[in-house]
Amino acid sequence: MxxxxxxxxxxxxxxxxxxxxxxxxxxxxxxxxxxxxxxxxxxxxxxxxxxxxxxxxxxxxxxxxxxxxxxxxxxxxxxxxxxxxxxxxxxxxxxxxxxxxxxxxxxxxxxxxxxxxxxxxxxxxxxxxxxxxxxxxxxxxxxxxxxxxxxxxxxxxxxxPGLLFYNATALEAAGVDATAIATYDDLLEAARQYKAAVPDAGPIHLEQSAFLGQLQLEMYASQLGTSIADADGELRLDSPEYLRILQFLDTVQSEGLGTRAEYLTPTDVAEMDNGNQVFYPWAIWFSFAPQQMLTETSGDWRAMELPAWDAGGPRSGAMxxxxxxxxxxxxxxxxxxxxxxxxxxxxxxxxxxxxxxxxxxxxxxxxxxxxxxxxDPSAPLFEPVEALGGQDLWAVATEAGAQIPGGTPTPAWWDGAVDYLGNDLQRMLDGDMTPEEVIDSSTEQIQTNLVDRQ
Incomplete structure (x- = not known):
């Protein structure tokens, strides 16, 4: 491991x-x-x-x-x-x-x-x-x-598949029912409730790496059936779906509901272990963290399907x-x-x-x-995860994976887009850009500097 x-x-x-x-x-x-x-x-x-x-x-x-x-x-x-x-x-x-x-x-x-x-x-x-x-x-x-x-x-x-990992022990102690989370609006409300009980908390993870932040953004977009480029490699960032995702992240930032940290750096781990960061929307490979990185809260965490953007919508996206x-x-x-x-x-x-x-x-x-x-959800290939309280992660992940919408090939310029979209996303989380400005700025720069030059 x-x-x-x-x-x-x-x-x-x-x-x-x-x-x-x-x-x-x-x-x-x-x-x-x-x-x-x-x-x-x-x-x-x-x-x-x-x-x-x-x-x-x-x-x-x-x-x-x-x-x-x-x-x-x-x-x-x-x-x-x-x-x-x-x-x-x-x-x-x-x-x-x-x-x-x-x-x-x-x-x-x-x-x-x-x-x-x-x-x-x-x-x-x-x-x-x-x-x-x-x-x-x-x-x-x-x-x-x-x-x-x-x-x-x-x-x-x-x-x-993207999953919502959460600290079940901390949430229960604060009187927050994580199992009631079905939509991203529910997640925001649960985060508000937790912060009211734990004032120092930033309950939801906000990724501080430009690269990983863009990758997580694509997970959310996958859940909404879109991506940064269509099947022909044409840019489609300027869309209602991306605006909705960015507005959600901006709300987390502006209301003080998030912890800004880079994935599994010492700060990130510390904020999970001290109970301040209790929601982590990420791919299944986050399961490594409670197994190897978290020393104080290993065993307290669980996984569930991502919230849906709309009630009854897909509960996962590819990351x-x-x-x-x-x-x-x-x-x-x-x-x-x-x-x-x-x-x-x-x-x-x-x-x-x-x-x-x-x-x-x-x-x-x-x-x-x-x-x-x-x-097959009923025929697990790996065993329940002790660090997730013995949870059957296989059943959760396979049911989530079955809900991922179709996708498109990743454009060759995706990594270059981090210089624009990934960095603009971080500026938004700094409070220096609006979601609309992120879309306008990143679209223009990616189109001019990457797509048109391909």
């Missing part, structure tokens, strides 16, 4: 949008597509041999997930004994671009942030044909973020994610597909990934599978 924290805080990769890849391709290849998103040109075909043979090279980042995937190789070889897997720990951000451009020693499969896939599509296989048997059972948001011009370029790995891609210049990409197919769509494979292992004795509980049969 310590390795897990270092990886999450260093790259925020499975967590979401690390620095976006350079735009190696302004858009995906010009291909035709069928109704299932398979496309026709550059479509990978699965091996037809009864017992496929060969050798594959798979790139993953070093750390906890590398060890998890490493532990599944023996299970894979029990099914495909004649496929040798060379599993290599690589600094993917540093090596992948030059490797794809030069075409030298190209791996057969790579673990990649969803945010970066759109920039590499010219170098990747269209996976629509091999994924076709599974498309109806994969979370729509994950299909959408991997689809460019009708072709699908990633094998979806994780789903990172980050990763997939597996298959480079065209890999020697045996078709065999690498068999590895990922086993990992994600075979019960033995996905149980080994999310279930108890040497790396995670109680299971990998910081994400859930994107494959819906694997994300």
């Amino acid at each position: 310590k390795r897990h924290l270092l990886r999450r805080r260093a790259v925020l990769a499975s967590a979401g949008l690390a620095a976006a890849a350079p735009a190696l391709a302004a858009c995906g290849p010009d291909i035709s597509s069928d109704e299932e998103g398979g496309g026709s040109a550059d479509a990978l075909q699965a091996p037809t041999a009864d017992s496929p043979k060969g050798e594959i090279t798979i790139w993953d980042r070093s750390g906890d997930l590398f060890e998890v995937f490493e532990g599944v190789i023996d299970d894979f070889n029990a099914v495909y004994p004649d496929i040798k897997v060379n599993h290599v720990a690589v600094d993917i951000d540093a090596k992948l671009q030059n490797t794809l451009i030069t075409g030298t020693d190209v791996p057969d499969g790579v673990f990649l942030d969803d945010a970066k896939i759109g920039g590499y599509t010219d170098y990747l296989w269209n996976l629509g044909e091999v994924l076709k048997p599974y498309l109806g059972d994969i979370a729509q948001q994950k299909i959408d973020v991997n689809t460019v011009d009708g072709a699908i370029y990633g094998v979806p790995y994780d789903l990172n 980050g994610g990763s997939s597996f891609v298959l480079p065209k210049d890999g020697k045996n990409a078709d065999l690498a597909w068999l590895f990922y197919e086993f990992l994600m769509y075979d019960e033995v494979g996905y149980t080994a990934v999310w279930g108890p292992s040497d790396t995670y004795p109680t299971g990998l509980n910081t994400s859930i599978p994107a494959y819906e049969p694997a994300a």
